Amino acid sequence: MENNTVVADIVANQRKLERKRWFVILSFLVIGVISLVLDVMTGPAMLSVSEVVNALLGTGEVDNVTNTIVHNLRLPMALMALVVGATLAVGGAEIQTLLNNPMASPYTLGLAAAAGFGASLVIAFGSFGLPVGVAVPVGAFAMTMLAAGILFLFASKRRFSSEMLVLVGIALLFIFQSLLSLVQFISAPEISQQILFWLFGSLNKANWNSLWIITIVTSICVVLLSRELWKLTALRLGEDRAASLGINLQVLRIKVLVLVAMMTATAISFVGVIGFIGLVAPHVARMLLGEDQRFFLPGSMLVGAAFLSLSSVLSKVIIPGELFPVGIVTSFIGVPFFFWIILNNKRGQ
Numbered sequence: 001m002e003n004n005t006v007v008a009d010i011v012a013n014q015r016k017l018e019r020k021r022w023f024v025i026l027s028f029l030v031i032g033v034i035s036l037v038l039d040v041m042t043g044p045a046m047l048s049v050s051e052v053v054n055a056l057l058g059t060g061e062v063d064n065v066t067n068t069i070v071h072n073l074r075l076p077m078a079l080m081a082l083v084v085g086a087t088l089a090v091g092g093a094e095i096q097t098l099l100n101n102p103m104a105s106p107y108t109l110g111l112a113a114a115a116g117f118g119a120s121l122v123i124a125f126g127s128f129g130l131p132v133g134v135a136v137p138v139g140a141f142a143m144t145m146l147a148a149g150i151l152f153l154f155a156s157k158r159r160f161s162s163e164m165l166v167l168v169g170i171a172l173l174f175i176f177q178s179l180l181s182l183v184q185f186i187s188a189p190e191i192s193q194q195i196l197f198w199l200f201g202s203l204n205k206a207n208w209n210s211l212w213i214i215t216i217v218t219s220i221c222v223v224l225l226s227r228e229l230w231k232l233t234a235l236r237l238g239e240d241r242a243a244s245l246g247i248n249l250q251v252l253r254i255k256v257l258v259l260v261a262m263m264t265a266t267a268i269s270f271v272g273v274i275g276f277i278g279l280v281a282p283h284v285a286r287m288l289l290g291e292d293q294r295f296f297l298p299g300s301m302l303v304g305a306a307f308l309s310l311s312s313v314l315s316k317v318i319i320p321g322e323l324f325p326v327g328i329v330t331s332f333i334g335v336p337f338f339f340w341i342i343l344n345n346k347r348g349q
Helices: 002-041 049-057 064-099 111-125 132-155 162-186 189-200 208-226 229-235 239-244 249-271 277-289 293-317 326-348
Strands: none
Touching: 002 049, 002 064, 002 277, 002 293, 049 064, 064 162, 064 208, 064 229, 064 249, 064 277, 064 293, 111 132, 111 162, 111 189, 111 249, 132 162, 132 249, 162 189, 189 326, 208 229, 208 249, 208 293, 229 239, 229 249, 229 293, 239 249, 277 293, 277 326, 293 326
16 A cells, blocks of 8 residues: 555656646747747837737738738748747757756857858858858858768767767867958958858848748757657766667767757858857756756757747847847847856856
């Protein structure tokens, strides 16, 4: 009888914990929807809640100008904020899980710096016959995948630990940052200014085509990652324990790196460098949902989507009439959080 009572208590506590986790996920979903409406509302021509909701749902009387502003100008940017935020958050979450390092993210592994260098080459030396709007994302994507390829090369080596992979990422970060600085140094002032603006990260050039590309790539990668949820959860027990459960760490490491690189390279190539999403969102999701990837993965996506969407709103209301690059806003929020992580880890040692 006592054993049955203990089992019943364990099951009841687990059900209670799962209900709490689903409530947190649902809460961030609601926050994301609210921030989407706010993002569409804000701008040089402020719209009311009723105008935005009627335009989005096709209800009520909405004039043609409002419809054009909502569907052609603001909705692609607002949805892009949600999708890119989710993409960068998933990338950061799985990189942190894979490397067991709270400071790891696509940004700190040098992928963002590589994208900036690729974009700067196109801006500074020409688009090689392609339209600039196409050539810049292509250049950024190509260099990001080059950096990812170097990470793949090291990750494929036997007895190559996660700590060593982090060091390789830091080395790539400094290399591509140096190359980027060199391009800016030898470029004309107006070209250097264009490069700097791209590096700030912006949603201004979002359109339906780029939105669909990022959404499709991210959806495919997330579906493939979801097939490895139990392996990634087991990995949090330690690499030795995970290997004892029959997990091929080398294969898992390469697969996760490939999928994360594809997602982040696609997102960054269209919106520029938006930092700290992949660092902040996973930590918030981990604090609220724990390490179980069944909840941690969707939770990170929703936290990242809400974070970037709210940052997009802030970028448009800080100074009325001015549009701040959203990457600056995320950095202002992310840097204090980054210091908090460092101090928190210091206390835990």
